[in-house]
Amino acid sequence: xxxxxxxxxxxxxxxxxxxxxxxxxxxxxxxxxxxxxxxxxxxxxxxxxxxxxxxxxxxxxxxxxxxxxxxxxxxxxxxxxxxxxxxxxxxxxxxxxxxxxxxxxxxxxxxxxxxxxxxxxxxxxxxxxxxxxxxxxxxxxxxxxxxxxxxxxxxxxxxxxxxxxxxxxxxxxxxxxxxxxxxxxxxxxxxxxxxxxxxxxxxxxxxxxxxxxxxxxxxxxxxxxxxxxxxxxxxxxxxxxxxxxxxxxxxxxxxxxxxxxxxxxxxxx
Numbered sequence: 001x002x003x004x005x006x007x008x009x010x011x012x013x014x015x016x017x018x019x020x021x022x023x024x025x026x027x028x029x030x031x032x033x034x035x036x037x038x039x040x041x042x043x044x045x046x047x048x049x050x051x052x053x054x055x056x057x058x059x060x061x062x063x064x065x066x067x068x069x070x071x072x073x074x075x076x077x078x079x080x081x082x083x084x085x086x087x088x089x090x091x092x093x094x095x096x097x098x099x100x101x102x103x104x105x106x107x108x109x110x111x112x113x114x115x116x117x118x119x120x121x122x123x124x125x126x127x128x129x130x131x132x133x134x135x136x137x138x139x140x141x142x143x144x145x146x147x148x149x150x151x152x153x154x155x156x157x158x159x160x161x162x163x164x165x166x167x168x169x170x171x172x173x174x175x176x177x178x179x180x181x182x183x184x185x186x187x188x189x190x191x192x193x194x195x196x197x198x199x200x201x202x203x204x205x206x207x208x209x210x211x212x213x214x215x216x217x218x219x220x221x222x223x224x225x226x227x228x229x230x231x232x233x234x235x236x237x238x239x240x241x242x243x244x245x246x247x248x249x250x251x252x253x254x255x256x257x258x259x260x261x262x263x264x265x266x267x268x269x
Contacts, residue, residue: 002169002177004195009102010236010245011269013171013197017104017234017245019053019097024108025250031110033087037069040093041080048097056096056103056174063218068094068107070219075203075211075228076165077218087113090123092230096174103174105199106246107232118206119227122159126204126229129153131261133182133200134233139240141192147184150202154182160209162228165220167201170234194237197245201232236267243267 005013026047027040045055045066055066063079070078070092071085078092085091094107109123129150136145151161161183169176178190182202205211207226214221222228234245244265252259 002190002196003171004193005171005197005236006195009171010195010197010238012100013102013104013234013236014245014267014269016053016097016099016102017106018247019048019051019099020095020104020106021247021250022051023047023095023097024093024106025254027093028110028251028254031085031091031093031112033113034084036082036084037071037078037080037091038082040069041065041067044093044095053097053099056098056105060096060174068092070094070228070230072227073222073225075162075205075220075222076230077220079216079218085112088115090115090119090227090229094230094232101172103170103172104234104246105170105174105232106234107201107230108248108251109229109231121157122204122206122227122229125154125157125159126202127231129202129204130200130231130233133202134235134242134244134265137192137198137200137235137237137242139192139194139237142187142189143178143180143192144184144188145186146200147181147189148186151183154202154204160205160207162203162205162209162211164211165203167199167232170197170199192237194240197234197236199232200235201230203228203230235265238267
C-alpha cells in the first residue's frame with residue numbers, strides 16, 4: 001500500500017530529511033585521506049543524536065553501524081571499519097535519521113582528495129541522472145518515467161545501472177511502497193500522486209551493471225571491481241511538482257561548491 005502524506009506530515013518529514021542533510025554536511029570536511037570509515041560513522045551517529053534524532057540504520061535488519069559507508073567498488077551497504085581511505089578514493093555515505101515519527105534517507109558520494117577525470121565524470125553523470133529522475137516525479141507520471149530518465153542518461157555514457165537495488169517510498173517506515181528502479185519504461189509502474197514521497201537513489205557502476213552480494217549479508221560490490229557511485233534525495237510531490245525534502249547545500253557550503261541544481265525543486269515548509 002502506498003501512503004500519501006499530508007502537508008503537515010511533509011513538514012515533519014522535511015525536518016527529518018534536513019537532519020540527514022546537515023549530518024552529511026558536517027561529514028563533508030572529514031572525508032579526507034587517512035580517515036577511517038569507523039571514525040566517520042562515530043561522528044555521524046553523535047551528530048544525529050545531539051540534534052534530536054536517532055541513527056535509523058543502527059539495528060535496522062541487524063545492521064551494526066550508524067551509517068552505510070561504501071568506498072570505491074562497494075555499491076551500497078558498506079559496513080564502517082578501521083581501514084583508512086586513500087587519496088583518489090571515492091566513498092558513498094548513506095545516512096538515515098528517525099525523528100518526529102518519520103524517516104529521512106539521503107546519500108552522497110564524496111571524492112577523497114583529488115580524483116582522476118574518469119572518476120569525476122562518473123560522479124557527475126550519476127548525480128545528473130538523479131536530477132533527471134527527480135524531474136519526472138510529477139503528478140500523473142509513473143514510476144517508470146523516473147527509472148527511464150536515469151537509465152537513459154547513464155547508459156549513453158557507457159555506465160552500468162544496477163538492477164538488483166532500487167529506491168523506495170519513504171515515511172513512517174524506512175522502506176515503503178512503491179519500489180523505484182533506476183531503469184524502466186516510460187509510462188510503466190505506479191502512478192505518481194500528490195503527497196507521494198520517494199527516496200530516489202541511482203546506483204551506477206563505471207563498468208558492468210552486475211553486482212556481487214557478500215557473505216556478511218550487507219556489502220555489495222561491482223562484479224568487475226570498477227568504481228560505483230551512489231546519490232540519493234528524498235522527494236515529495238506538492239502541487240503536482242517534485243520538491244526536495246533533503247538538500248546537498250550543507251555539503252556544498254562545506255566544500256565551497258557553487259550549484260543551482262536544486263533550485264527548481266526547493267520545498268518551502
